[in-house]
Amino acid sequence: MAKIGFPKALYYYLYYPFWQEFFTNLGHDMIVSSSTSKAILDLGVKETVNDACLPIKLFHGHVGDLASKVDVIFIPRMVSVRKFATETFCPKFLGLPDMVHASMEDLPPVIEEKIDLSKSPLELWRVCQRIGKEFGHSQWQINNAYWHAKKVQHRFFKSMENGLTAEKAMTGEKKKYTKDKNNLKLAFLGYPYLVYDNFINVNSLELLEKMDVEIKTVEMVPAKKLLAQRKKLPKDLFWNFSNRVMHSCLYYLDDEKVDGIVHVTAFGCGPDAMVDKMMELESKNRGEVPFLTLSLDEHTGNAGVATRLEAFVDMLKIRREKQ
Amino acid sequence: MKVSFPYMGTSHIAFSMLLRNLGHEPVVVKPTQKTLTLGTQYSPEFACLPFKILLGTYLEAIEKGAELILTSGGIGPCRAGYYGVLHQKIIDDLGLNAKIIVFEPPRNLSIFDLLNKINYVIKLNKIKWLDFIHYFKLGWQKLKALDEIENYVHKIRPYETNKGDTTQAFEEAQKILEKAQTKEEIEEALQAAKNVLDNVPQDKSRQPLKIGIIGEIYVVLEPFANHHVETVLGELGVEVHRSISLTGYTSNSFIKEGEQDVIKAAHPYLNQLIGGHGINSIGETVLYARHGYDGVVQLAPFACIPEIVAKGILPKVQKDLGIPVLTLFLDEQTGKAGIETRLEAFVDLLKQKRYRANVQDKLVAVNL
Ligand code: SF4
Numbered sequence: 001m002a003k004i005g006f007p008k009a010l011y012y013y014l015y016y017p018f019w020q021e022f023f024t025n026l027g028h029d030m031i032v033s034s035s036t037s038k039a040i041l042d043l044g045v046k047e048t049v050n051d052a053c054l055p056i057k058l059f060h061g062h063v064g065d066l067a068s069k070v071d072v073i074f075i076p077r078m079v080s081v082r083k084f085a086t087e088t089f090c091p092k093f094l095g096l097p098d099m100v101h102a103s104m105e106d107l108p109p110v111i112e113e114k115i116d117l118s119k120s121p122l123e124l125w126r127v128c129q130r131i132g133k134e135f136g137h138s139q140w141q142i143n144n145a146y147w148h149a150k151k152v153q154h155r156f157f158k159s160m161e162n163g164l165t166a167e168k169a170m171t172g173e174k175k176k177y178t179k180d181k182n183n184l185k186l187a188f189l190g191y192p193y194l195v196y197d198n199f200i201n202v203n204s205l206e207l208l209e210k211m212d213v214e215i216k217t218v219e220m221v222p223a224k225k226l227l228a229q230r231k232k233l234p235k236d237l238f239w240n241f242s243n244r245v246m247h248s249c250l251y252y253l254d255d256e257k258v259d260g261i262v263h264v265t266a267f268g269c270g271p272d273a274m275v276d277k278m279m280e281l282e283s284k285n286r287g288e289v290p291f292l293t294l295s296l297d298e299h300t301g302n303a304g305v306a307t308r309l310e311a312f313v314d315m316l317k318i319r320r321e322k323q
Numbered sequence: 324m325k326v327s328f329p330y331m332g333t334s335h336i337a338f339s340m341l342l343r344n345l346g347h348e349p350v351v352v353k354p355t356q357k358t359l360t361l362g363t364q365y366s367p368e369f370a371c372l373p374f375k376i377l378l379g380t381y382l383e384a385i386e387k388g389a390e391l392i393l394t395s396g397g398i399g400p401c402r403a404g405y406y407g408v409l410h411q412k413i414i415d416d417l418g419l420n421a422k423i424i425v426f427e428p429p430r431n432l433s434i435f436d437l438l439n440k441i442n443y444v445i446k447l448n449k450i451k452w453l454d455f456i457h458y459f460k461l462g463w464q465k466l467k468a469l470d471e472i473e474n475y476v477h478k479i480r481p482y483e484t485n486k487g488d489t490t491q492a493f494e495e496a497q498k499i500l501e502k503a504q505t506k507e508e509i510e511e512a513l514q515a516a517k518n519v520l521d522n523v524p525q526d527k528s529r530q531p532l533k534i535g536i537i538g539e540i541y542v543v544l545e546p547f548a549n550h551h552v553e554t555v556l557g558e559l560g561v562e563v564h565r566s567i568s569l570t571g572y573t574s575n576s577f578i579k580e581g582e583q584d585v586i587k588a589a590h591p592y593l594n595q596l597i598g599g600h601g602i603n604s605i606g607e608t609v610l611y612a613r614h615g616y617d618g619v620v621q622l623a624p625f626a627c628i629p630e631i632v633a634k635g636i637l638p639k640v641q642k643d644l645g646i647p648v649l650t651l652f653l654d655e656q657t658g659k660a661g662i663e664t665r666l667e668a669f670v671d672l673l674k675q676k677r678y679r680a681n682v683q684d685k686l687v688a689v690n691l
Pocket residue numbers: 053054055056090091092093191266268269270271272628
């Protein structure tokens with residue numbers, strides 16, 4: 001049985017549970033790269049074009065971390081996960097396996113199956129069949145693993161909708177926030193690999209929790225309600241994660257009202273240049289909701305983020321008292 | 324009505340004619356440093372350079388009285404397809420009164436959307452559809468003529484004996500084309516413009532280097548955005564070839580899929596459309612290498628998503644096919660001097676490479 005490496009970056013935060021169940025059900029070992037650290041960051045910076053955004057650099061670092069530990073590395077080419085106009089993932093996801101190959105040598109074999117689920121509702125099943133066959137499993141075994149994985153993934157999404165962050169939903173930890181009506185409610189929105197990677201966002205979630213703030217993320221919006229926001233925009237965005245962030249922003253502005261919105265974004269992120277401005281304008285036009293952009297890069301210091309978040313939360317508290 | 328549109332290379336000459344024929348008054352804003360500063364001020368920091376330049380030109384056009392701005396959309400997956408929406412939101416937020424109409428390329432049912440929008444624009448002056456089609460064809464013909472002249476310029480410039488002559492002749496050629504109004508006139512003007520360029524004194528004994536230009540469409544087509552890369556290279560004695568043109572681009576993205584060869588050539592390196600011109604940049608580099616070009620210059624806005632992906636993959640193409648690539652990322656802080664120095668160094672490198680290859684050929688010949 002093979003040791004399969006899974007980089008703890010990018011799509012990991014939303015789709016790992018599925019693949020973990022799929023591969024272990026087939027009898028393989030899943031090895032996840034170490035959590036993001038200075039060492040991984042340095043490795044990634046060394047390997048990538050310097051114009052790439054931070055998350056892409058980190059991804060290379062995670063791949064490097066796995067290289068000597070596993071038999072194969074799983075780097076699917078994430079194209080789309082639903083049928084939604086012409087939506088795909090950010091172009092950097094689309095070219096990810098190619099970028100990795102062009103810049104890193106001496107890698108173990110890479111599984112780079114294309115995941116383009118907009119094609120048909122059966123596509124994920126087909127992808128699984130193709131991957132499973134590569135490893136020599138029978139159709140029956142693969143079927144079985146596929147259904148189990150689907151179930152696990154469904155449960156994972158549900159527990160996030162119930163208010164758990166991705167990490168807690170994965171470890172099966174029970175819900176910790178005490179819902180106190182007096183607590184501030186803050187939407188902490190952004191791509192999952194920024195919101196849930198404690199290294200990149202310098203522990204923002206924990207910090208906010210300590211300030212007794214109830215945190216709301218993109219994944220906590222019920223799927224149907226999220227989708228319903230679509231009609232409020234004149235045109236869909238082209239990228240899956242961007243649409244999700246934008247829709248969740250509208251949801252927290254109109255439906256489940258929050259005290260403030262923080263947008264976490266990576267320095268130099270292409271799609272976010274548009275998304276951030278849209279969010280800022282919507283927050284302004286839909287009830288003057290306070291809005292903070294938290295731009296993260298490899299030099300982001302602990303102190304800087306903490307001060308900004310504290311100041312923002314203080315401002316929200318004062319605002320609430322006044323009302 | 325006063326109508327404006329995105330300024331890109333020489334295309335404004337054709338668009339202005341079309342608008343005038345439709346009874347509108349075109350507002351043409353040629354981007355300058357001031358435009359860029361204005362656009363940058365109101366754009367998100369990480370918006371791509373074309374977004375900022377265009378916003379600047381729109382704001383200046385509105386200042387000059389434009390009430391309507393016509394532009395094209397695009398189906399991504401890239402930001403350009405969303406420019407129109409965000410430009411409009413920013414203009415509204417500033418409390419200005421102007422409407423942006425985005426013509427989306429027709430796919431599936433959206434052809435009605437396109438027809439509706441055209442209908443709106445022409446009915447403002449009660450123009451009949453039949454007339455519109457006639458004027459549109461004329462505009463297209465002029466656009467093609469302008470493209471042809473520009474390619475012609477690139478072929479002549481490296482041979483000019485007096486630096487700057489070609490550029491001057493090009494200006495004159497544009498004026499000739501600008502005046503032409505009917506089908507026959509445009510045909511004649513094209514010929515006359517070519518004659519003007521042929522009259523530039525040339526030294527045909529030269530053997531210029533050949534460089535292909537690839538990258539994101541706006542910064543390739545608009546000299547203000549790329550600090551006149553093509554002129555600089557031409558005056559360094561290089562014959563440049565541009566992989567993208569508006570008529571080529573427009574007919575590809577608007578009317579048919581096309582470009583199959585380029586995409587096929589890219590396949591060994593990138594087997595996935597990534598939006599913008601990302602895959603084209605890879606495929607075109609392969610094709611330039613195969614056709615004996617000395618080098619390739621990649622032009623991209625800073626933080627341009629598809630071009631960054633392409634840049635990440637190009638080193639492999641360079642290594643396999645031995646074609647040097649110079650990437651220039653452009654933003655509002657890029658200076659002309661810096662670009663020029665880098666181009667000069669690149670041209671020197673290519674000259675040496677060619678010289679060495681020649682010497683080696685000769686040595687091989689002697690050994691035989
Ligand atoms: S969405 Fe932004 S941060 Fe994510 S990969 Fe694309 S450019 Fe990078």
